[in-house]
């Protein structure tokens with residue numbers, strides 16, 4: 003790796019300038035701002051790095067696809083990332099403009115610096131440094147890159163694209179750099195993401211809001227809704243939908259050991275969150291155990307009736323609750339939805355409407371998959387530190403496209419810091435995180451060739 007590290011050191015400023023070029027181009031998928039221009043810009047930067055690149059149209063924002071290495075190489079690694087970003091609002095809270103990247107206190111500030119341009123670009127520069135140091139990729143190894151422009155709007159076309167291009171995307175493993183390293187600064191390797199069923203429950207009992215004197219004789223949608231909600235989850239935190247836990251994959255002994263090895267202090271976690279206690283789940287109140295292995299049923303919002311100043315005596319006509327249910331392997335959003343519908347019907351809530359706002363499959367790569375060891379060795383080499391291994395994390399993402407649709411292991415190797423402020427004002431990427439990422443990306447090529 004010394005030869006590659008020397009190349010990276012020599013090119014520090016250039017690698018940073020090229021990232022800044024990418025960060026200066028807005029690519030706000032939700033607002034259709036600059037996404038196509040960013041795809042073309044990224045294509046040019048990838049070509050310069052030695053990647054043969056093509057742009058594929060989708061129904062909305064294009065996919066940028068690239069390859070490096072011998073076309074007939076037997077082994078392939080597929081790197082996934084997204085070049086679209088969240089809207090930058092509220093603009094007044096940015097200390098420097100979101101699309102004018104700048105470095106302050108060892109951090110690169112700018113929209114997309116960590117989520118996800120900075121992290122995906124570390125892979126592009128990792129390859130470039132490898133090619134410059136070694137004159138080409140190792141024999142028999144091909145690198146593939148798929149960078150989408152729709153992740154921040156829930157990847158509506160990624161699964162369809164993958165299903166239609168299975169041969170093109172065929173690889174031994176997928177690598178994805180998102181999320182963040184451990185709070186302590188130790189690098190992390192993440193093997194799973196939760197799925198999601200996002201629903202809204204709608205209860206309507208009368209044709210319009212009325213004087214609350216009528217509550218003596220007419221049914222209240224709000225009482226009906228809160229009573230219904232108490233049937234979904236109990237005081238003990240356990241979800242009551244029949245069959246909810248049937249498909250929950252039991253963690254292996256190794257996975258449990260890995261979760262217990264994540265550095266964590268219960269008291270510090272409670273203090274950091276301002277919480278008096280942690281949820282006693284089905285088996286434990288271990289913060290990371292429940293975050294990794296347990297599905298949730300969260301009420302994200304509940305609204306009805308008068309919310310204004312002072313009092314207003316009203317009998318509301320409608321009540322709404324938005325719920326996000328984060329699912330773990332091998333739960334299926336469709337099955338959970340059907341079970342919930344049947345359950346509500348059995349309880350006599352046939353009148354309650356369920357609106358579906360989103361569905362995402364969960365995904366987890368087994369700890370003993372050999373490509374996990376490859377990623378761990380690469381991270382160890384690049385950081386000269388032992389990575390913290392997460393069998394899964396509480397968040398959701400499109401990993402199932404790789405583990406499910408494309409049937410390959412998927413390993414997350416983050417480079418950003420935990421306080422990256424992604425989706426928020428003053429998003430940042432730790433400067434050394436970017437260069438650690440470049441070193442890790444080069445080390446992944448090295449280790450993949452040996453695997």
Ligand SMILES: [Zn+2]
Nearest residue numbers: 117154424425
């Ligand atoms: Zn994001």
